[in-house]
Each structure stands twice: as structure tokens, then as C-alpha cells.
Amino acid sequence: MAAGRQGGYRDNEYRDRESNFDVSRRALTNSKEEYDRIRTGSRDVVRTRNTDARDRIRVRQKDVREREAINGSYRSSSSRSDSGSSGGGGLGPKRCGLSVKAMDKEPGELSSDSGSDDAIESESQVKDFEVAKVEKNGTQSPLERKRKFSPIVWDQDDKEVNNSSKVKVATTVTTLPPPPPLPRAFRQSPNAPYGGVEIHPVKNRETGTLELPTAVKPPPAEQSDQKLGNNQEAEQPEAEQPEGDDYVPTHNISSSRWAAGDNSPGDEGEIIDDDEFPKRRRRLSPELMNTRVRNKLLSPEEYKRDGYEGARAKSSESEGRGSHGRISSGDDHVGIGSDKDDYMEIDGQGVKSETTVSHSDTGSEDEDYERETPEPPAPPLRVVNMLQGCRSVDEFERLNKIDEGTYGVVYRAKDKKTGEVVALKKVKMEKEKEGFPLTSLREINILLSFHHPSIVDVKEVVVGSNLDSIFMVMEYMEHDLKALMEAMKQPFSQSEVKCLMLQLLEGVKYLHDNWVLHRDLKTSNLLLNNRGELKICDFGLARQYGSPLKPYTHLVVTLWYSGVVLLYLMVLYLFLRAPELLLGAKQYSTAIDMWSLGCIMAELLSKEPLFNGKTEFDQIDKIFRTLGTPNETIWPGFSKLPGVKVNFVKHQLRTLAGSGLAIWPPLVNFKVTGSPVLSDSGFDLLNKLLTYDPEKRITAEEALNHEWFREVPLPKSKEFMPTFPAQHAQDRRTRRVLKSPDPLEEQRRKELQHGELGTGGIFG
Numbered sequence: 073m074a075a076g077r078q079g080g081y082r083d084n085e086y087r088d089r090e091s092n093f094d095v096s097r098r099a100l101t102n103s104k105e106e107y108d109r110i111r112t113g114s115r116d117v118v119r120t121r122n123t124d125a126r127d128r129i130r131v132r133q134k135d136v137r138e139r140e141a142i143n144g145s146y147r148s149s150s151s152r153s154d155s156g157s158s159g160g161g162g163l164g165p166k167r168c169g170l171s172v173k174a175m176d177k178e179p180g181e182l183s184s185d186s187g188s189d190d191a192i193e194s195e196s197q198v199k200d201f202e203v204a205k206v207e208k209n210g211t212q213s214p215l216e217r218k219r220k221f222s223p224i225v226w227d228q229d230d231k232e233v234n235n236s237s238k239v240k241v242a243t244t245v246t247t248l249p250p251p252p253p254l255p256r257a258f259r260q261s262p263n264a265p266y267g268g269v270e271i272h273p274v275k276n277r278e279t280g281t282l283e284l285p286t287a288v289k290p291p292p293a294e295q296s297d298q299k300l301g302n303n304q305e306a307e308q309p310e311a312e313q314p315e316g317d318d319y320v321p322t323h324n325i326s327s328s329r330w331a332a333g334d335n336s337p338g339d340e341g342e343i344i345d346d347d348e349f350p351k352r353r354r355r356l357s358p359e360l361m362n363t364r365v366r367n368k369l370l371s372p373e374e375y376k377r378d379g380y381e382g383a384r385a386k387s388s389e390s391e392g393r394g395s396h397g398r399i400s401s402g403d404d405h406v407g408i409g410s411d412k413d414d415y416m417e418i419d420g421q422g423v424k425s426e427t428t429v430s431h432s433d434t435g436s437e438d439e440d441y442e443r444e445t446p447e448p449p450a451p452p453l454r455v456v457n458m459l460q461g462c463r464s465v466d467e468f469e470r471l472n473k474i475d476e477g478t479y480g481v482v483y484r485a486k487d488k489k490t491g492e493v494v495a496l497k498k499v500k501m502e503k504e505k506e507g508f509p510l511t512s513l514r515e516i517n518i519l520l521s522f523h524h525p526s527i528v529d530v531k532e533v534v535v536g537s538n539l540d541s542i543f544m545v546m547e548y549m550e551h552d553l554k555a556l557m558e559a560m561k562q563p564f565s566q567s568e569v570k571c572l573m574l575q576l577l578e579g580v581k582y583l584h585d586n587w588v589l590h591r592d593l594k595t596s597n598l599l600l601n602n603r604g605e606l607k608i609c610d611f612g613l614a615r616q617y618g619s620p621l622k623p624y625t626h627l628v629v630t631l632w633y634s635g636v637v638l639l640y641l642m643v644l645y646l647f648l649r650a651p652e653l654l655l656g657a658k659q660y661s662t663a664i665d666m667w668s669l670g671c672i673m674a675e676l677l678s679k680e681p682l683f684n685g686k687t688e689f690d691q692i693d694k695i696f697r698t699l700g701t702p703n704e705t706i707w708p709g710f711s712k713l714p715g716v717k718v719n720f721v722k723h724q725l726r727t728l729a730g731s732g733l734a735i736w737p738p739l740v741n742f743k744v745t746g747s748p749v750l751s752d753s754g755f756d757l758l759n760k761l762l763t764y765d766p767e768k769r770i771t772a773e774e775a776l777n778h779e780w781f782r783e784v785p786l787p788k789s790k791e792f793m794p795t796f797p798a799q800h801a802q803d804r805r806t807r808r809v810l811k812s813p814d815p816l817e818e819q820r821r822k823e824l825q826h827g828e829l830g831t832g833g834i835f836g
């Protein structure tokens with residue numbers, strides 16, 4: 073049976089890939105460093121490999137190929153030899169009772185000799201590495217602590233939101249609804265999203281370029297700590313508004329307004345003194361601002377002590393003192409060139425006012441925390457001059473349209489100066505009567521602020537020739553996983569899925585650690601380049617959690633579009649929407665992204681969407697049919713969800729793998745053909761991701777440490793992931809439409825054709 077299996081699907085798959093795609097097999101090692109590199113995305117570790125290891129692997133690959141030629145199966149030969157010896161055949165049987173036969177070793181796994189001592193060594197190395205990581209960090213960093221749920225997600229009604237007035241925002245001094253603690257990494261950086269300080273660059277007299285004022289360049293760690301510890305109210309002269317012509321007030325979106333929890337009018341870094349905003353402003357030094365902001369945030373210790381209720385209590389207390397923190401713009405637009413140009417109301421995320429005007433307490437717990445907590449590496453500073461100083465899109469040559477999403481059209485383009493190929497995402501403005509769409513602002517903010525190997529990098533923002541359009545310049549990624557899977561004949565193998573899932577989980581963990589929910593994770597928002605790197609894109613729906621959420625935010629699709637297009641978009645997102653959203657929960661948190669990850673994992677393994685409902689009801693029905701209908705016992709609070717008023721058929725509860733058998737047809741099929749798509753441990757992870765009760769659903773951090781990633785087949789090295797030819801000639805959306813007979817897709821295609829006629833300028 074094993075031979076049949078190994079000679080079947082996997083072999084075909086591999087041969088298929090080899091014939092269709094240029095499968096890149098670069099050097100790989102079986103060391104813990106490789107595992108680390110996958111986990112961290114660090115390329116540095118790779119460089120440390122020694123030549124011996126490369127040679128050894130080349131020899132092994134050659135050996136394996138020779139065996140493949142003999143046995144007619146690349147993978148079977150290796151796994152057969154693996155399973156036969158070495159006391160239990162490696163990690164699988166030892167760790168989770170999986171037979172080695174079932175758990176093939178795949179080319180490109182991090183361990184090149186599964187079932188051998190190497191594999192065991194590799195496992196222990198991974199363990200050692202984990203231990204070392206903890207030891208190195210000493211006590212577990214708050215960032216590493218589980219944060220399954222937002223400690224501060226309010227069920228806030230619109231009335232309350234709307235009662236907040238702008239005038240109050242400008243004048244009232246109050247305590248915040250407690251925003252999340254600043255991630256340490258961001259505290260030191262004046263441009264940090266949670267620092268909430270917008271730095272106004274100063275023109276360099278010599279070069280004429282805009283630079284950060286000296287005072288806001290990050291001080292050495294100790295110095296910085298001292299300053300923060302002193303918490304001086306005195307303003308830093310260096311950071312005062314520069315005098316004379318050299319002061320250039322720019323809108324610098326590199327520091328995140330919303331992520332700073334910063335909603336008050338006026339530029340960040342300014343205090344609003346009185347009602348006459350914006351006439352009288354006092355500028356604070358970034359350090360001071362940071363300190364003030366920080367002191368009003370709950371430290372992780374406070375969270376530990378007070379927990380969710382404590383946080384809420386603090387929140388209510390502060391509201392009692394004159395709450396205005398919950399600001400709602402009432403719409404999702406910021407008018408450019410209007411009054412709103414001076415300040416942006418970020419819907420429901422009214423945090424700025426309190427942070428900017430609050431007065432600090434020296435020696436807060438937070439500062440203690442700073443001193444005690446090991447410091448994760450700070451993100452690199454990035455200065456992007458928005459609107460003033462932005463380059464023109466004319467400096468790019470348009471190559472082709474890649475795709476068009478809800479909020480933007482994405483082009484492949486070439487920087488005329490450097491020749492670098494980039495992706496340009498044009499913010500859709502044509503239907504915006506009320507200004508700049510907030511979704512785009514959020515996306516720009518997050519992507520400029522966040523830096524992680526698993527998050528697509530936005531290099532800069534450029535403007536259209538008439539200054540009426542804005543483009544994000546992103547690193548170009550050859551594929552999105554949705555389009556790629558449509559082109560692939562076979563799904564990704566387990567070890568490839570592990571490689572992709574590890575990168576995805578790292579990215580999601582980073583977001584969650586930094587209090588951001590993506591809310592729109594789906595395969596078309598996961599980009600893959602030909603270096604095997606996965607990156608999350610499309611942060612249009614992302615938002616900070618721990619800030620008040622509007623009750624309607626579970627309807628995440630935009631209402632800017634109507635009719636069929638709206639339906640189409642809803643369907644897309646429905647696939648991966650967590651049940652609590654579908655059932656109208658008003659409070660949700662990181663768990664919604666984890667559900668999406670479960671759907672993505674299943675889709676990567678099978679090439680089919682797990683739950684492909686056409687409407688919300690259909691979607692929830694599909695989930696219930698597959699996993700059973702939840703009840704109060706397994707999901708306390710379930711019966712109180714607004715959507716549960718509907719009488720759902722009661723299906724028996726079960727997991728995706730009941731007694732070792734997959735209940736979802738694509739997984740069953742693979743079982744039938746003798747090639748299990750997923751081990752028991754894999755099913756365990758999948759079931760934990762698809763747990764109904766959001767409180768019990770696995771977190772990104774827990775998932776990263778799941779057994780599945782440590783058993784054979786081990787995650788494939790990024791460098792050993794197959795490469796696929798980029799299909800530039802056609803845009804991805806058209807390709808999708810051509811493949812699908814779906815009437816909605818057909819309609820969308822017509823819209824596409826229609827839309828393309830009316831474009832003006834090389835970038836539309």
C-alpha cells in the first residue's frame with residue numbers, strides 16, 4: 073500500500089511539478105538553524121551553513137535520485153529506507169504514534185534524513201532551540217504571552233459613539249478606554265505605530281532632503297530608558313517646532329495614527345490646549361509624547377493583575393470622568409483638503425485624545441516592565457513623506473495589471489530609476505465622494521509601520537500626476553496563493569503546507585502581538601514569491617483590537633459597491649469567516665483570524681475551499697453540516713449570539729478527523745487513495761484552529777509550537793519550495809474568471825471589461 077501511495081499521488085505530483093515548473097532545489101540543511109530560519113524568516117542563518125552540510129545534502133539528493141531511478145519513486149525510496157530502521161523510524165512514530173509509512177519524508181524537508189538519527193537530532197535541536205529561546209529571553213516576554221482574546225473589546229452602541237463630539241476630543245482631559253500596552257519594540261521608536269508620535273521631518277539645509285529631527289532619532293537603549301524613566305515634562309528643545317523656512321509640516325503616515333490609538337484632532341505630537349483648535353497648539357517632544365502615551369496604557373502586569381474586567385473597569389472609570397474616547401467618524405472617509413485634512417477621525421478607535429492630553433505618572437508599572445523586559449529588536453525607522461515629497465507615479469513604468477480588488481487596482485511596474493520591479497496598488501478613489509477611503513489609510517498606515525518577513529513590504533507612497541490618486545509601492549510578489557493553486561495540478565504537499573503555514577503563523581502572531589486583527593485572511597491575500605517566501609497583504613480591513621469596535625463591524629464588506637459586485641465580494645470573504653462573525657457576535661478578537669487560518673490550511677492541503685457558502689446562512693449551514701451544530705456546552709455564550717435566533721438543524725458534533733478518518737471529502741479522497749493528506753497530528757491542529765468557541769481556539773503562538781510542525785515530513789525549507797512561472801501576461805483576476813463558470817464571476821468579468829475601457833493615464 074505504501075508503495076502504491078508513494079508511487080501514486082505524491083510521485084505524480086512531484087513529477088508534475090518538475091515538468092511544469094522549474095522546481096528549484098537549492099541547498100538545504102537539516103539543522104535547527106533551518107527550522108529557525110523558517111520560523112523567523114531570517115536569511116542570515118542560512119549564510120552560516122557550512123560547505124560540509126551542503127555537500128552532504130548534495131550527496132544525499134544524488135543518492136535519493138539514484139534510488140528513485142531504481143524504485144520509480146523519489147519519495148518512496150527515501151521514506152522506505154527511513155521507516156525501516158533507526159529505532160522507530162524517526163519522529164513520527166516516536167512522537168505521535170504515526171507510522172513512518174504514513175508520514176513520508178518529502179524532498180526539501182528541514183531534516184534530510186527523517187527516520188534517522190539526524191531527524192532525532194534535528195528534533196532535539198529544535199527543542200533545544202526553543203529552550204534556548206526561552207532561556208535567552210529570561211521570563212517570557214509579554215509579547216510572547218498568549219493573547220487569545222482582546223482584553224478590551226467593547227460592545228459599543230452607535231449612540232454612545234455618536235455622542236462623542238469633536239469639541240470634547242479637543243478639550244477634555246481624561247483617561248482612555250485602556251488601549252493595549254505598547255509593544256516594547258515600538259516604544260523606543262519615535263515613528264512607532266503605538267508611540268503615536270508623528271514626527272515632522274526637517275529639511276536638511278545641505279542636501280535639501282527631509283530628515284528626522286536629531287532629537288527624535290532613536291537614542292541608545294540606556295539613554296532612552298533613562299529619559300523614559302525620568303518622565304520629564306519639560307519639552308525637549310530639539311523637538312520643538314523648527315523655526316523658519318526649514319520646517320516642513322508634512323503628513324507623515326509612517327507613524328501610525330490609528331495604531332497609536334490616536335484620534336484627537338491636530339497633528340500627532342501636539343497637545344490641544346483649548347477649544348480653539350487648531351489655533352493654539354503646543355508641540356511635545358516625541359520622547360515626552362511617548363512617555364505620556366505609555367503611562368496611560370495598561371502594562372502587561374496590569375493586564376495580568378486586573379485582567380479583562382480590570383481593564384473594562386478602568387475604562388468605565390475613565391468614561392465616568394468625561395468620556396469621549398470613543399469617536400466615530402460616522403463614515404469611513406477622510407476628506408483631503410477639507411477640515412478633516414488636519415485631523416483624521418478613525419472610526420471607533422478613539423484613543424488619541426486621551427493619550428495626548430494625559431499626564432504621566434513617573435515610575436509607572438509600565439516603566440518597571442520596560443526595565444525588566446528583554447527587548448525585542450526594534451523595527452527599522454522609516455521616513456516616508458506623505459503627500460509632500462512623495463514621488464510621482466510617472467517615475468514608474470507600467471508593465472501590466474496584476475489584479476483588481478475591492479479597494480485598489482494592483483499593477484506590476486518598474487522603477488525607471490532603479491529598474492526594480494514593484495507592485496503598485498492604486499487606491500480606488502473614483503467612487504469616493506467623501507474623500508480618502510479609511511480602509512486605504514489603515515492599510516497604508518499598517519504596512520508602512522509594520523515590518524516582518526511575512527508581511528508585504530510597502531516601500532513608499534507615490535502620487536498620480538494630478539495628485540488625485542495615491543499608490544502604494546510594494547515589493548513585487550510573483551503569485552497569490554489563490555491564483556497559484558488554480559494553476560497547480562496537485563495541491564501542495566504536507567511539508568510545503570507546513571512551510572507556508574509556519575510563515576503565515578509567524579506573520580499573524582506578529583500582527584496579534586501588535587494588537588492588529590487582519591480580518592480578511594484568505595488565499596488571495598497571501599502572496600508567494602519565487603524564493604518560497606509567503607507574505608500577507610491587503611490590510612484594508614485590518615484594525616487595532618483592544619479599541620472599541622462598532623457593533624456593525626462584523627459586516628466587513630464595504631457598502632460602496634452595490635448589487636452583484638457586493639455579493640461577489642461577500643462570497644469571497646464568507647468562505648473564511650469565523651462562525652462568531654457569521655452569527656453576529658459583536659465582540660471578537662484574534663480568534664477570527666485563527667479560524668481563517670484553519671480554512672486556509674485545509675485549502676492548501678486540498679486545493680479546495682473548506683466551506684464555500686454562497687450566503688451567510690449557507691456558509692454557517694455548511695460549517696454546521698461538517699463540524700456539527702454547536703451548543704452552550706461546547707461554546708458557552710453561543711445561544712446568545714444574535715444569529716442563533718435562526719433555528720439551525722442540529723447536526724451531530726464532530727471534528728474534521730473522527731477516529732482517524734477525515735470527514736471532509738477532499739481529505740477522505742486522499743485517504744481512499746492511500747495517501748493521507750494529513751496526519752493525526754495535522755488533523756489535531758486543524759481541529760484546534762476550527763474550534764467553535766473562540767476562547768478555546770488555538771492562538772498563533774500555540775499553533776507555531778504544535779506537534780505537526782515537528783513530525784515528519786518536516787516543513788520544507790523555503791529555498792526548496794517549488795518555484796512557478798509568474799504569469800504576467802494575464803491579470804490574475806481575469807485568469808480566475810476564465811477558469812470559473814460561476815455566474816457571479818461572469819458578471820465580474822463584464823464589469824472588468826467595462827471598467828478597463830474607461831481608464832485614463834497609464835495607471836488608469
Ligand SMILES: Nc1ncnc2c1ncn2[C@@H]1O[C@H](COP(=O)(O)OP(=O)(O)OP(=O)(O)O)[C@@H](O)[C@H]1O
Pocket residue numbers: 474475476477478479480481482495497528546547548549550551552596597599609610611612804
Ligand atoms: N505586492 C504585491 N505583489 C504582487 N501582487 C500583489 C501584491 N499585492 C497585491 N497583489 C495582487 O493583487 C490582488 C489584490 O490586492 P489586495 O488584496 O491588496 O487588493 P484589495 O482591493 O484590498 O483586494 P480585496 O478585494 O481582496 O479586498 C491580490 O490578491 C494579489 O493577487
